[in-house]
Structures are given as C-alpha cells and as structure tokens.
Amino acid sequence: MKRWLLLGVIMGIWGGEMAVAQSLQRVLYADMLDRAGTTVLGQVQNRSGQFIAGRGWQAKTSTSQLMITLPEKLPAVGALIVDVTNFDPVSQNIDVKQQIINLYSQSNGSKAIFYTDGSWINIRTGSGYSTGPGVAGFKMLAAPRGVGTRDEVRIIENATWNLSRVYEFKITWDTAVTSVYLDGKKMWTLPFSGQVELFRYIFLGTDNVYVAQPGVIYSNLRIMGTGDTAEVSSDAEGGQRPETARLLPNYPNPFNPTTTLSFELEKRAPVTLDILNLFGQVIATLVDEPRNAGIHRVAWNGCDAGGRSCAAGVYFSRLSTPTQQSMLRMTLIK
Numbered sequence: 001m002k003r004w005l006l007l008g009v010i011m012g013i014w015g016g017e018m019a020v021a022q023s024l025q026r027v028l029y030a031d032m033l034d035r036a037g038t039t040v041l042g043q044v045q046n047r048s049g050q051f052i053a054g055r056g057w058q059a060k061t062s063t064s065q066l067m068i069t070l071p072e073k074l075p076a077v078g079a080l081i082v083d084v085t086n087f088d089p090v091s092q093n094i095d096v097k098q099q100i101i102n103l104y105s106q107s108n109g110s111k112a113i114f115y116t117d118g119s120w121i122n123i124r125t126g127s128g129y130s131t132g133p134g135v136a137g138f139k140m141l142a143a144p145r146g147v148g149t150r151d152e153v154r155i156i157e158n159a160t161w162n163l164s165r166v167y168e169f170k171i172t173w174d175t176a177v178t179s180v181y182l183d184g185k186k187m188w189t190l191p192f193s194g195q196v197e198l199f200r201y202i203f204l205g206t207d208n209v210y211v212a213q214p215g216v217i218y219s220n221l222r223i224m225g226t227g228d229t230a231e232v233s234s235d236a237e238g239g240q241r242p243e244t245a246r247l248l249p250n251y252p253n254p255f256n257p258t259t260t261l262s263f264e265l266e267k268r269a270p271v272t273l274d275i276l277n278l279f280g281q282v283i284a285t286l287v288d289e290p291r292n293a294g295i296h297r298v299a300w301n302g303c304d305a306g307g308r309s310c311a312a313g314v315y316f317s318r319l320s321t322p323t324q325q326s327m328l329r330m331t332l333i334k
Contacts, residue, residue, distance in 0.1 A: 024079045024172065027246060029070065029223040030326035032318070033057040033082075033204075034280070040324055041221070043069040049205065054280020056219025057204065058086070062094055062211035066204040066218070069107065073198040079172040079224040080202070083329060085278075086217045088161040089125040089136035096128035098213040099206055100138065101169055105197035109208040114147040117196040121171055121178055125213060129154055136161065140188055142178045144195040155180065155187045166278060166314055168329070173199075220316065220329050245269060247319040247326045250300075254331040257302035257309070261286065261317050264295045269321045275300060276316040276327075283310065302332050 031040045033056045038044055049064040051057050057066050080103060089098070102109065105119040113120055122141040129137040137156035143149045161167075170181040178192040202221075205212030248262040261273065273287035283304040287296075300317075302310050312334040318327045 024224040026225045028225045031221050032327045033219050033221050041068050042071040056217045058217045059205040059212045059214055061214050064205040064212040068202040070200050073200045075225050077174040077226050081170045081222045082218050083220040084167045084169055086163050086215055087167055088163045092213050092215045093127050095211050096126045097124055097210045098126040099124045099210045102203040102207045103199045104201040105199055107201050109203055111208045117145045119144050119195050119197050131157055140180050142190045142192055144192045151190045153188050220327050245321045247328055250330050254333045256333045258299055260297050260299050262297045263319050265293050268292050272320040274318045276318055
C-alpha cells in the first residue's frame with residue numbers, strides 16, 4: 001500500500017520535477033577531490049582516507065570520511081553529482097550497512113540530527129541490500145525535517161559491479177521530492193517537502209554512525225543549482241572563495257566527434273583548459289594563455305595532442321587558474 005501511495009505522489013509531481021531537473025544547469029561548486037589543499041569547497045576534513053593526485057579521494061578503512069563544510073547553505077533546489085570508481089559492494093563488503101554519500105543540514109551527521117528538524121539524504125550499501133552471494137544493491141534514505149518525516153527505499157537489491165568502471169551518482173532535491181540517479185538513469189524518488197534546514201555538509205564515507213565502504217574512490221564532485229540561483233559565495237574561515245573562473249558544461253554531451261567547452265572569467269587571468277583521461281593524464285591542452293573577462297568557447301574534436309582520434313569513453317575537462325581548479329565529466333561516443 002505504501003509503495004502505491006508513493007507512486008501516486010510521484011506521478012502527481014512528475015512534470016514539475018522534470019522541469020526543475022532540466023533547469024539545474026548552474027555549477028555552484030566543482031572539485032576533483034584529489035588534493036587536500038582545495039579551497040573551492042570551503043572546509044575539507046580528511047579522516048582515515050587518502051587523496052590520490054589525478055584520481056580523487058579514497059576511503060581506505062571503515063572509519064574513512066571526507067567531511068565537506070560548504071561556504072554557504074545550499075539552495076532549496078539543487079543536485080549533488082559525484083563519480084565513484086574502484087567500487088564493488090560485493091568484494092568490498094564489511095558490514096550490513098556501509099555509507100557512501102551523505103547530505104546533511106547539520107555538522108554532526110546522523111549522530112544527533114534525527115532528533116531535530118534537520119534534513120538529510122543518505123545513500124548506503126552493504127550485505128543488507130542483497131539476497132545472495134555475488135550481488136549487492138543500495139538504499140536511499142531522506143528526511144526534510146527530522147525523523148518523523150523520514151522515508152527510505154531499497155533501490156537495487158541484486159546487481160553486479162565492476163571495480164574498473166566509473167559510476168556517476170546524482171542526488172537531486174527540490175521543495176517536493178528528492179531523487180537518486182545512477183549513470184544518468186533515475187532509480188527512485190522519495191517525498192521531500194517542507195525542508196526546514198538547508199543542506200551545508202557533505203559526508204563521503206562514514207557518517208559518524210554507520211561505517212564507510214573501504215576502497216571506493218570519489219572524484220569530480222559537482223553541486224548544481226537552478227539557472228536563476230545566485231552563485232554561492234564564500235565567507236568561510238581562511239578567506240573568500242575565488243571567483244575568478246567558472247567551467248560550464250560542454251555541449252553536446254555525449255558527443256561524436258566534436259563538442260564545445262565553455263568557461264566564464266570574472267576578470268582577466270591566465271587560464272589552462274586541459275582534457276584528461278580516466279587515469280588523470282592530460283591528453284590535450286585546448287587553452288594555455290591569459291584570457292579577458294567574459295565567456296569563452298573552444299571546440300574539442302575528440303583527438304589527443306598528437307592528432308590521434310581518442311577511443312570512446314569518459315573524459316574530463318579541467319579548467320585551471322592561479323587560484324582555483326574545476327573539472328567536469330564528458331562522454332565521447334562512437
């Protein structure tokens with residue numbers, strides 16, 4: 001009965017949710033997560049994990065956690081997108097419940113937030129979300145205002161996973177629902193109306209209660225807002241968030257063989273725009289010079305620096321200035 005009732009709610013707001021999802025085009029934050037000194041995301045605390053240059057942050061043990069305190073609270077409508085690799089809940093399983101990605105309105109995670117008006121969204125895996133050996137699933141939990149509004153669902157129970165693949169997890173939320181996507185495919189939607197406290201904290205790995213899944217590498221974190229959402233600025237301790245440059249999503253994406261990359265500069269600055277492969281290696285440099293303020297566009301023809309056609313797959317555009325760095329994912333198809 002609960003599932004049917006939920007289905008009715010989802011169908012009732014489907015059109016509105018689609019419109020919101022399509023408008024989530026503004027990049028509020030973007031970071032590769034491969035270095036400890038990043039200031040783009042505000043305050044970043046590493047516990048029992050490691051940063052791997054060109055790849056991302058890895059949860060090494062069951063106590064691993066990357067806690068991100070964003071400079072400002074996030075808007076009431078937004079999306080969190082992160083790439084996950086070296087990910088196989090079957091071979092990496094150590095417990096019934098293993099946290100993967102967590103969004104919170106309070107810094108204590110799920111330790112005490114359940115008993116307040118706090119908001120949270122959790123994605124977790126573990127042996128509790130499968131019905132036999134060799135397969136594993138994951139679960140979504142969400143509450144807009146305290147434990148009394150919590151809802152949860154097992155999204156996948158029996159799935160096989162590949163350690164060498166890059167999986168893209170996306171969580172979207174608005175004033176009615178929250179949804180989780182895997183590799184661009186919507187997996188489930190839960191009610192999420194009446195959010196009292198806005199999100200500000202991201203936990204990758206353990207959330208202070210349930211353990212982390214060891215071995216997982218997180219990278220290319222992006223937080224999106226609607227087109228008319230003001231750019232989030234920083235007043236975090238240690239100085240203001242740089243506002244020099246902003247990397248924009250390429251179009252088309254996926255593409256074959258050419259796509260257009262765009263970036264916006266608030267003021268004149270030296271800029272490098274690189275194309276990287278999945279191993280973090282620079283295969284082509286499209287821009288390496290000072291550029292004036294404004295929006296700049298440059299085409300990539302799907303070839304490396306030697307003019308050789310690149311294989312189909314996932315690549316990254318990386319925009320670097322003297323004060324910041326950001327990356328976005330793109331897919332070359334054949």
